[in-house]
Amino acid sequence: MGQVLQEMMQSNPRLMQRMNDVRDSLESNPIEILTVPSDKCPLRKCDGSGFIWIKDWSKRHEKNVMDECKKECDCYQQQRKQREIDKKLDLSGIPLIFSKATVQSFDTSLYKVTENRKIAEIAKKAAVNFVENYPIMKEHGKGLYLYSQVKGSGKTRLASSIANALIKLYAADIAFIKSADLISQVKKTFGSKETNAADVVATFRKVELLIVDDLALKGATSFEEGILYDVMDYRLENKMPTIFTSNVTIEGLENIYPGGRVNKRINKMAMEIYMPEESIRDVEADTENAEFEKILFGE
Ligand SMILES: Nc1ncnc2c1ncn2[C@@H]1O[C@H](COP(=O)(O)OP(=O)(O)O)[C@@H](O)[C@H]1O
Ligand SMILES: [Mg+2]
Ligand SMILES: [Zn+2]
The missing domain is CATH 3.40.50.300 (P-loop containing nucleotide triphosphate hydrolases)
Incomplete structure (x- = not known):
């Protein structure tokens, strides 16, 4: 830790406490969900795109490892099925x-x-x-x-x-x-x-x-x-x-x-x-x- 930051933290115990809390919570649960859920998702889990972006804080220091990735929302398969049905109705x-x-x-x-x-x-x-x-x-x-x-x-x-x-x-x-x-x-x-x-x-x-x-x-x-x-x-x-x-x-x-x-x-x-x-x-x-x-x- 830099000299300045260390001094700052020592002189400000509340800031030190907060940074420690953040570190502890990231260690116990390093996955942060970046996507903001919206009504566009029928399950209100993703933003309607069918994907949820997550950040894995435990990987942030590893080299050549993506710490952000997307996973399928449960609505994705539902939406895919709906599109298939719409197409069949259409044709x-x-x-x-x-x-x-x-x-x-x-x-x-x-x-x-x-x-x-x-x-x-x-x-x-x-x-x-x-x-x-x-x-x-x-x-x-x-x-x-x-x-x-x-x-x-x-x-x-x-x-x-x-x-x-x-x-x-x-x-x-x-x-x-x-x-x-x-x-x-x-x-x-x-x-x-x-x-x-x-x-x-x-x-x-x-x-x-x-x-x-x-x-x-x-x-x-x-x-x-x-x-x-x-x-x-x-x-x-x-x-x-x-x-x-x-x-x-x-x-x-x-x-x-x-x-x-x-x-x-x-x-x-x-x-x-x-x-x-x-x-x-x-x-x-x-x-x-x-x-x-x-x-x-x-x-
Ligand atoms: N039971 C019913 N409920 C609602 N609408 C009906 C019903 N039966 C017929 N219709 C309406 O009457 C019209 C004629 O029906 P259609 O199915 O084309 O008759 P058909 O094929 O026997 O000549 C259509 O516009 C349809 O919407
Ligand atoms: Mg007829
Ligand atoms: Zn969704």
Whole structure:
């Protein structure tokens, strides 16, 4: 210790006491946390960066040893997982209007006819059970077939909400696609140098869970039937779950895909769930318009 400092400390016993206290506490606990915790960390441990900077005072005299380093905050893995889920939601193809739709918020009271409310409740329960038992359904390659003849009864919404839940709960890999888009994506590859049909078909064959929206909206050519068969046969053979929405029953698919091979496969792949024959779109449009009427014309 320098001469001046020593003299100063001797003449100031309180300063000496403080310096000794600091030395003792650093020796018993030489780790100092440099990061100031903030609300940006969900656990309030780091500053939101996912890392905590620490200084190890016991190493301060060692040469070529870093006495400051960062360690992972417990929120780091949580944040990484959240980013992975956000990315999966983003890439899934779930329609934007249903990106926040949950199974819980599927409102069965919107259907006006009592019988339809009951049908909706059964469908909702099946959706809840599917989500809860997804590991088993996945293992057996069993999906769902949401059917109602009427448009706007909630088929796409319910399928979307199932997809949202599976990504959030199981980090499932999902491709949500309208059946017409599936076909056109394959067709688009013809004559293209960058992509080929087999690659596109392979992505739909191999994705963990495929959701085909509006299956059989219109009659199919045998070529289109072939593409669908190609995808479905692979998924059936490999026990991979698929969810369909359609305004044709599984049995009725035979009229649209006359080869008879598509409906037989789908029959094995998915449990048929009836949706109410009632459109909620009208109710929704009425409420929405009422809101805008208020804006335009006042109460
Ligand atoms: N049970 C429900 N709860 C809340 N909104 C619903 C429900 N069913 C349908 N909707 C709304 O009605 C509209 C039509 O639903 P959609 O799923 O597109 O019908 P579908 O696929 O049967 O033609 C959507 O805007 C959706 O938000
Ligand atoms: Mg739909
Ligand atoms: Zn943190």
